[in-house]
Amino acid sequence: MTRIPSLDGFRxxxxxxxxxxxxxxxxxxxxxxxxLARHGKIGVTIFFVISGFLITSLLLTEEQKNGKIKLxxxxxxxxxxxxxxxxxxxxxxxxxxxSQGYTITNNDLLHVLTFTANFDPDNSxxxxxxxxxxxxxxxxxxxxxxxxxxxxxxxxxxxxxxxxGCIARVIDFKFPAYKVISLSPFFxxxxxxxxxxxxxxxxxxNRDFSRHKIFQYYPLQLLALGIITLFVYLSGYGKMAYIAxxxxxxxxxxSIMFLIFAYVNPTPNLLYxxxxxxxxxxxxxxxxxxxxWQQYFFVGKELVxxxxxxxxxxxxxAISLASYYLCEQPFLRMRRYVLK
Numbered sequence: 001m002t003r004i005p006s007l008d009g010f011r012x013x014x015x016x017x018x019x020x021x022x023x024x025x026x027x028x029x030x031x032x033x034x035x036l037a038r039h040g041k042i043g044v045t046i047f048f049v050i051s052g053f054l055i056t057s058l059l060l061t062e063e064q065k066n067g068k069i070k071l072x073x074x075x076x077x078x079x080x081x082x083x084x085x086x087x088x089x090x091x092x093x094x095x096x097x098x099s100q101g102y103t104i105t106n107n108d109l110l111h112v113l114t115f116t117a118n119f120d121p122d123n124s125x126x127x128x129x130x131x132x133x134x135x136x137x138x139x140x141x142x143x144x145x146x147x148x149x150x151x152x153x154x155x156x157x158x159x160x161x162x163x164x165g166c167i168a169r170v171i172d173f174k175f176p177a178y179k180v181i182s183l184s185p186f187f188x189x190x191x192x193x194x195x196x197x198x199x200x201x202x203x204x205x206n207r208d209f210s211r212h213k214i215f216q217y218y219p220l221q222l223l224a225l226g227i228i229t230l231f232v233y234l235s236g237y238g239k240m241a242y243i244a245x246x247x248x249x250x251x252x253x254x255s256i257m258f259l260i261f262a263y264v265n266p267t268p269n270l271l272y273x274x275x276x277x278x279x280x281x282x283x284x285x286x287x288x289x290x291x292x293w294q295q296y297f298f299v300g301k302e303l304v305x306x307x308x309x310x311x312x313x314x315x316x317x318a319i320s321l322a323s324y325y326l327c328e329q330p331f332l333r334m335r336r337y338v339l340k
Contacts, residue, residue: 004057006263008284009275010050015287017043019313022298026309039232044132045192045249047287049256051136052143052196053203059147060204073339074144078137080335081288084327086133089292093126100300102126118185129295138186139193158198165191166246173245188249195253199261215262216269224255289320289328 021040023029029037063069090112097104104124111120115137117130150157168187171178179185203209214220231251234244263272274280283290297312297319306315 004054004264005266006260006272006275007050007054008287009263009277009280010046010260011284011287012280012282014043014046014050015283015290017041017046018291019294019316022294023309023313025298026307026312027303028309028311039236042228042232042252044189045252046256047132047291048135048189048192049196049199049253049260052139052193052198053200053257053260054196055140055143056147056197056200057204059144060200064204069144069148071144071148075140076338077335078140080331080338081328082133082137084331085289085292085323086130088323088327089296090127090130093296096296097126100302102300118189119180125299126296129291132189132291135186135189135193139190143197154201155198158194158201161187162191162194162198162250165189165194166250169249170246191250192253192256195250195257196260199257203261203264210261210264215258216267221259221262224258227255228252286317286320286324289323290316293319293323 017040019040020037021043024034024037059069059074062073090109094104094109102124104127107120107122108124108127111117111123111134112127112130115134117123117127117134118132118138119134120131123131146157147154165187168182168184168191171182172184172188175182231244231248234240235248238244263269263275266272294316297307297316300307306312
């Protein structure tokens, strides 16, 4: 499957928003913008929607091409994509903990290595961001199996699971003692991935769906951006909680999916050209390495030059570039030989 247009651009936007969010914790970041910067956490939601859409598109393209989805190949591909940088970063954090004076407990490590970090509310800062990979891996376990064995009813199932994501947010807030039983640490975030998966299913079943003129209607694109901004504000400041708490993430995810549909097909639009520009594609390609490594360079007991903004952003870029070419790429090439 060739690259889907604009997805690398959306990935770039998502990781830049995460960097902005975490930059507010750095020495040297303008304090006047710290409150605004914290809303950059929406970058994770964008990433989740992209991931659900892309993984589903890949699986259904394989099904259309080969007549079936091969689970073993899927998990081998995901392992070669996710594990090398993940293992390298985790080993680096463990290696540096004594010299840097931070603690990594056995509990932290257990949750990280079993991809259950989202179920650990007290994880270390240096490994804490890996909760997103845990949500992703849990989705990888659930989704291909559902897609294979429940194909006929997959859209109703997705809608039910997405609706439960809204309920899970309420359970997590109102009844925290029931978090594990309700699986809210997964479902309160996974509705974004599942919404992306629903978009992938709809698009695979009707290749002309994303070409519908409704997605090219600029007032609706502006409305989608407006909805995202509104619910980021409402959720961030506790406004209209009866709507924002259960449904804010859903409205944001639907709006993100709308914008993805608007730009996955070539158009002379200036925003399309920006999303597919060399610089955003470059950042999007590096986004996984950037996300994994960035956490280490924002906060620490010692104030060192590589944790001072904006120097830390340059360091993160350099480390991620090295990680991509020296770790990600060799394993991705190796994956091709394993799957032959």
